[in-house]
Amino acid sequence: MKRNKIKIIFTDLDRTLLKDNNTISARNLTALKNLKESGIVTVIATGRHILSSRKVLSTNLPFDYLMFSSGCGIMDWKSQETIYENHLTEDEVKKVLQILLTHKVDFMLHESIPENHRFQYKRVNENNFDLERRIKLYEPYAVPLQYPPQKASQFVVILPSNSDEKFENIKKEIDFLKVIRATSPLDHKSIWLEVFPRNVSKGHSAEWLCKKLGINKAFTLGIGNDFNDIDLLEWTAQSYVVENSPNELKEKYNIIASNQKDGFAGCVEKLSQFDKGY
DSSP: OOGGGOSEEEEOIIIIISOTTSOOOHHHHHHHHHHHHHTOEEEEEOSSOHHHHHTTOOTTSSOSEEEEGGGTEEEETTTTEEEEEOOEEHHHHHHHHHHHHHHTOEEEEEOSTTSTTOEEEEOOSTTOHHHHHHHHHTGGGEEEOOOOOSEESEEEEEEOTTOHHHHHHHHHHTTTSEEEEEEOTTTSSSEEEEEEOTTOSHHHHHHHHHHHHTOOGGGEEEEEOSGGGHHHHHHSSEEEEETTSOHHHHTTSEEEOOGGGTHHHHHHHHHTTSOSOO
16 A cells, blocks of 8 residues: 555445444544645545434534445545535426335435435334334434325435345336445444435446546545445545444455454554555
Protein backbone atom coordinates (compact mmCIF):
# COMPACT_ATOMS: atom_id res chain seq x y z
CA MET A 1 0.00 0.00 0.00
CA LYS A 2 1.98 2.97 -1.24
CA ARG A 3 1.18 6.38 0.23
CA ASN A 4 1.87 8.13 -3.07
CA LYS A 5 -0.71 5.98 -4.83
CA ILE A 6 -3.70 7.25 -2.84
CA LYS A 7 -5.53 10.52 -3.47
CA ILE A 8 -9.00 9.57 -2.26
CA ILE A 9 -10.33 7.15 0.37
CA PHE A 10 -13.88 5.80 0.51
CA THR A 11 -14.96 4.22 3.78
CA ASP A 12 -18.20 2.61 4.88
CA LEU A 13 -19.68 3.97 8.11
CA ASP A 14 -21.57 1.49 10.30
CA ARG A 15 -19.37 -1.25 11.73
CA THR A 16 -16.46 0.07 9.67
CA LEU A 17 -15.54 3.64 10.62
CA LEU A 18 -17.94 3.61 13.57
CA LYS A 19 -17.63 1.35 16.58
CA ASP A 20 -20.57 -0.87 17.47
CA ASN A 21 -21.92 1.87 19.76
CA ASN A 22 -22.07 4.29 16.77
CA THR A 23 -19.16 6.46 17.91
CA ILE A 24 -15.89 7.35 16.20
CA SER A 25 -12.89 6.34 18.27
CA ALA A 26 -10.16 8.85 19.12
CA ARG A 27 -7.75 6.92 16.92
CA ASN A 28 -10.09 6.95 13.92
CA LEU A 29 -10.75 10.66 14.44
CA THR A 30 -7.01 11.32 14.41
CA ALA A 31 -6.74 9.33 11.19
CA LEU A 32 -9.45 11.50 9.58
CA LYS A 33 -7.58 14.65 10.66
CA ASN A 34 -4.31 13.33 9.25
CA LEU A 35 -5.96 12.58 5.92
CA LYS A 36 -7.33 16.10 5.80
CA GLU A 37 -3.93 17.62 6.56
CA SER A 38 -2.30 15.42 3.92
CA GLY A 39 -4.72 16.60 1.24
CA ILE A 40 -6.25 13.16 0.71
CA VAL A 41 -9.96 13.40 -0.08
CA THR A 42 -12.08 11.40 2.38
CA VAL A 43 -15.54 10.10 1.51
CA ILE A 44 -17.88 8.38 3.95
CA ALA A 45 -19.99 5.97 1.89
CA THR A 46 -23.01 4.73 3.80
CA GLY A 47 -26.39 3.10 3.36
CA ARG A 48 -27.83 5.68 5.74
CA HIS A 49 -29.83 8.59 4.41
CA ILE A 50 -28.88 12.18 5.30
CA LEU A 51 -30.99 12.45 8.46
CA SER A 52 -29.67 9.19 9.85
CA SER A 53 -26.07 10.13 8.96
CA ARG A 54 -26.39 13.41 10.85
CA LYS A 55 -27.27 11.47 13.99
CA VAL A 56 -23.73 10.09 14.15
CA LEU A 57 -21.68 12.61 12.12
CA SER A 58 -21.21 16.19 13.31
CA THR A 59 -20.80 18.95 10.74
CA ASN A 60 -17.29 19.74 11.97
CA LEU A 61 -15.89 16.26 11.38
CA PRO A 62 -12.82 16.38 9.10
CA PHE A 63 -14.02 14.60 5.97
CA ASP A 64 -15.01 15.91 2.56
CA TYR A 65 -18.03 14.12 1.14
CA LEU A 66 -20.94 12.00 2.35
CA MET A 67 -22.12 9.37 -0.09
CA PHE A 68 -25.54 8.48 1.32
CA SER A 69 -28.25 5.89 0.64
CA SER A 70 -25.70 3.47 -0.86
CA GLY A 71 -24.69 5.97 -3.54
CA CYS A 72 -28.11 7.40 -4.37
CA GLY A 73 -26.72 10.83 -3.52
CA ILE A 74 -23.53 12.67 -2.58
CA MET A 75 -23.26 15.67 -0.26
CA ASP A 76 -20.41 18.15 0.11
CA TRP A 77 -20.04 17.84 3.87
CA LYS A 78 -18.58 21.29 4.45
CA SER A 79 -21.31 23.18 2.56
CA GLN A 80 -24.02 20.56 3.31
CA GLU A 81 -25.04 20.82 -0.36
CA THR A 82 -26.20 17.76 -2.28
CA ILE A 83 -24.15 17.66 -5.47
CA TYR A 84 -25.41 14.37 -6.96
CA GLU A 85 -28.73 12.54 -6.73
CA ASN A 86 -30.81 9.84 -8.42
CA HIS A 87 -34.50 8.90 -8.38
CA LEU A 88 -36.85 6.12 -9.39
CA THR A 89 -39.51 7.19 -11.89
CA GLU A 90 -43.24 6.80 -11.27
CA ASP A 91 -43.38 3.94 -13.78
CA GLU A 92 -40.45 2.15 -12.11
CA VAL A 93 -42.09 2.55 -8.71
CA LYS A 94 -45.33 1.00 -9.96
CA LYS A 95 -43.52 -1.96 -11.52
CA VAL A 96 -41.56 -2.72 -8.36
CA LEU A 97 -44.65 -2.32 -6.18
CA GLN A 98 -46.46 -4.97 -8.20
CA ILE A 99 -43.56 -7.41 -7.87
CA LEU A 100 -43.20 -6.91 -4.12
CA LEU A 101 -46.93 -7.16 -3.48
CA THR A 102 -47.03 -10.40 -5.48
CA HIS A 103 -44.21 -11.84 -3.35
CA LYS A 104 -46.01 -10.75 -0.14
CA VAL A 105 -42.98 -9.23 1.53
CA ASP A 106 -42.59 -6.38 4.01
CA PHE A 107 -41.07 -3.25 2.53
CA MET A 108 -40.59 0.50 2.74
CA LEU A 109 -40.80 3.01 -0.11
CA HIS A 110 -38.67 6.09 0.50
CA GLU A 111 -39.47 9.56 -0.81
CA SER A 112 -37.11 11.41 -3.12
CA ILE A 113 -33.96 13.24 -1.99
CA PRO A 114 -33.61 15.27 0.24
CA GLU A 115 -36.73 13.96 2.03
CA ASN A 116 -35.74 10.31 1.66
CA HIS A 117 -35.87 9.75 5.42
CA ARG A 118 -39.66 9.74 4.94
CA PHE A 119 -41.21 6.47 3.81
CA GLN A 120 -44.41 4.54 3.27
CA TYR A 121 -44.39 0.96 4.52
CA LYS A 122 -46.26 -2.24 3.72
CA ARG A 123 -46.63 -4.69 6.58
CA VAL A 124 -47.56 -8.18 5.35
CA ASN A 125 -45.99 -10.63 7.77
CA GLU A 126 -46.34 -10.78 11.53
CA ASN A 127 -43.31 -10.76 13.80
CA ASN A 128 -40.98 -8.89 11.44
CA PHE A 129 -39.25 -7.22 14.36
CA ASP A 130 -36.65 -5.52 12.17
CA LEU A 131 -39.43 -3.75 10.25
CA GLU A 132 -41.20 -2.74 13.44
CA ARG A 133 -37.99 -1.41 14.91
CA ARG A 134 -37.34 0.78 11.87
CA ILE A 135 -40.90 2.11 11.84
CA LYS A 136 -40.59 3.02 15.51
CA LEU A 137 -37.16 4.58 14.95
CA TYR A 138 -38.56 6.90 12.26
CA GLU A 139 -42.10 7.14 13.58
CA PRO A 140 -42.56 10.85 12.69
CA TYR A 141 -41.66 10.10 9.06
CA ALA A 142 -43.32 6.70 8.52
CA VAL A 143 -46.86 6.09 7.21
CA PRO A 144 -48.63 2.99 5.86
CA LEU A 145 -48.53 2.56 2.09
CA GLN A 146 -51.18 4.75 0.49
CA TYR A 147 -50.24 5.69 -3.04
CA PRO A 148 -47.16 5.48 -5.29
CA PRO A 149 -45.31 8.81 -5.50
CA GLN A 150 -44.29 10.42 -8.80
CA LYS A 151 -40.68 9.68 -7.93
CA ALA A 152 -38.83 7.97 -5.08
CA SER A 153 -35.29 7.29 -3.93
CA GLN A 154 -35.45 3.58 -3.07
CA PHE A 155 -37.31 0.54 -1.78
CA VAL A 156 -36.10 -1.40 1.25
CA VAL A 157 -37.44 -4.96 1.54
CA ILE A 158 -36.83 -6.67 4.89
CA LEU A 159 -36.40 -10.45 4.67
CA PRO A 160 -35.52 -13.06 7.33
CA SER A 161 -31.85 -14.03 7.53
CA ASN A 162 -32.50 -17.40 5.89
CA SER A 163 -34.09 -15.89 2.76
CA ASP A 164 -31.20 -16.14 0.29
CA GLU A 165 -33.31 -17.92 -2.32
CA LYS A 166 -36.19 -15.45 -2.00
CA PHE A 167 -33.73 -12.57 -2.31
CA GLU A 168 -32.35 -13.99 -5.56
CA ASN A 169 -35.82 -14.64 -6.99
CA ILE A 170 -36.99 -11.08 -6.35
CA LYS A 171 -33.71 -9.67 -7.63
CA LYS A 172 -34.15 -11.53 -10.93
CA GLU A 173 -37.60 -10.02 -11.41
CA ILE A 174 -36.31 -6.50 -10.76
CA ASP A 175 -33.46 -6.84 -13.25
CA PHE A 176 -34.39 -3.49 -14.82
CA LEU A 177 -33.14 -1.65 -11.72
CA LYS A 178 -30.21 -1.87 -9.30
CA VAL A 179 -30.79 -4.36 -6.49
CA ILE A 180 -28.33 -4.34 -3.60
CA ARG A 181 -28.08 -6.71 -0.67
CA ALA A 182 -27.29 -5.39 2.79
CA THR A 183 -27.34 -6.79 6.31
CA SER A 184 -29.74 -4.94 8.60
CA PRO A 185 -27.92 -2.28 10.66
CA LEU A 186 -30.59 -2.76 13.33
CA ASP A 187 -30.59 -6.47 14.16
CA HIS A 188 -27.40 -7.32 12.18
CA LYS A 189 -28.97 -10.44 10.68
CA SER A 190 -32.06 -9.65 8.57
CA ILE A 191 -31.50 -9.33 4.82
CA TRP A 192 -32.28 -5.94 3.32
CA LEU A 193 -33.06 -6.02 -0.39
CA GLU A 194 -32.64 -2.44 -1.55
CA VAL A 195 -33.91 -1.25 -4.93
CA PHE A 196 -32.34 1.82 -6.53
CA PRO A 197 -32.25 3.50 -9.95
CA ARG A 198 -30.35 1.33 -12.42
CA ASN A 199 -26.98 3.07 -12.21
CA VAL A 200 -26.91 3.59 -8.45
CA SER A 201 -24.28 1.95 -6.25
CA LYS A 202 -21.40 3.07 -4.08
CA GLY A 203 -19.03 2.09 -6.89
CA HIS A 204 -20.89 4.05 -9.57
CA SER A 205 -21.08 7.15 -7.36
CA ALA A 206 -17.39 6.82 -6.48
CA GLU A 207 -16.59 6.83 -10.19
CA TRP A 208 -18.78 9.92 -10.72
CA LEU A 209 -17.08 11.81 -7.87
CA CYS A 210 -13.57 10.91 -9.01
CA LYS A 211 -14.34 12.15 -12.52
CA LYS A 212 -15.68 15.40 -11.05
CA LEU A 213 -12.52 15.83 -8.95
CA GLY A 214 -10.14 14.73 -11.70
CA ILE A 215 -8.81 11.77 -9.71
CA ASN A 216 -7.69 8.68 -11.59
CA LYS A 217 -9.11 5.36 -10.45
CA ALA A 218 -5.55 4.12 -9.87
CA PHE A 219 -5.28 6.43 -6.85
CA THR A 220 -8.40 5.18 -5.01
CA LEU A 221 -8.82 3.11 -1.86
CA GLY A 222 -12.00 1.59 -0.45
CA ILE A 223 -12.85 0.14 2.97
CA GLY A 224 -16.06 -1.78 3.65
CA ASN A 225 -17.72 -4.45 5.73
CA ASP A 226 -20.88 -5.68 4.02
CA PHE A 227 -22.50 -6.80 0.77
CA ASN A 228 -23.62 -3.29 -0.17
CA ASP A 229 -19.93 -2.33 -0.31
CA ILE A 230 -19.06 -4.86 -3.02
CA ASP A 231 -19.59 -2.50 -5.99
CA LEU A 232 -17.31 0.04 -4.30
CA LEU A 233 -14.63 -2.52 -3.44
CA GLU A 234 -14.75 -3.88 -6.98
CA TRP A 235 -14.16 -0.40 -8.35
CA THR A 236 -11.44 1.02 -6.08
CA ALA A 237 -7.82 0.22 -6.95
CA GLN A 238 -7.03 -0.89 -3.40
CA SER A 239 -9.82 -2.54 -1.41
CA TYR A 240 -10.06 -3.67 2.20
CA VAL A 241 -12.66 -5.14 4.53
CA VAL A 242 -12.65 -5.06 8.32
CA GLU A 243 -12.26 -8.29 10.26
CA ASN A 244 -15.92 -8.24 11.31
CA SER A 245 -17.09 -8.62 7.68
CA PRO A 246 -18.88 -11.76 6.37
CA ASN A 247 -16.51 -14.57 5.40
CA GLU A 248 -17.55 -14.27 1.75
CA LEU A 249 -16.02 -10.80 1.63
CA LYS A 250 -12.93 -11.69 3.67
CA GLU A 251 -12.14 -14.45 1.19
CA LYS A 252 -12.10 -11.92 -1.64
CA TYR A 253 -10.54 -8.73 -0.25
CA ASN A 254 -7.60 -7.68 1.93
CA ILE A 255 -8.45 -7.82 5.63
CA ILE A 256 -7.74 -5.12 8.22
CA ALA A 257 -8.57 -5.03 11.93
CA SER A 258 -12.21 -4.94 13.02
CA ASN A 259 -14.18 -1.74 13.58
CA GLN A 260 -13.83 -2.34 17.32
CA LYS A 261 -10.04 -2.35 16.93
CA ASP A 262 -9.78 0.76 14.72
CA GLY A 263 -9.22 -1.02 11.43
CA PHE A 264 -9.80 2.24 9.53
CA ALA A 265 -7.06 4.03 11.47
CA GLY A 266 -4.68 1.11 11.06
CA CYS A 267 -5.15 1.22 7.31
CA VAL A 268 -4.62 5.00 7.19
CA GLU A 269 -1.56 4.83 9.44
CA LYS A 270 0.15 2.53 6.96
CA LEU A 271 -0.15 5.29 4.37
CA SER A 272 1.89 7.64 6.55
CA GLN A 273 4.84 5.27 6.46
CA PHE A 274 5.57 6.44 2.93
CA ASP A 275 6.88 9.77 1.76
CA LYS A 276 4.31 12.47 1.15
CA GLY A 277 3.54 13.81 -2.27
CA TYR A 278 2.22 12.36 -5.45
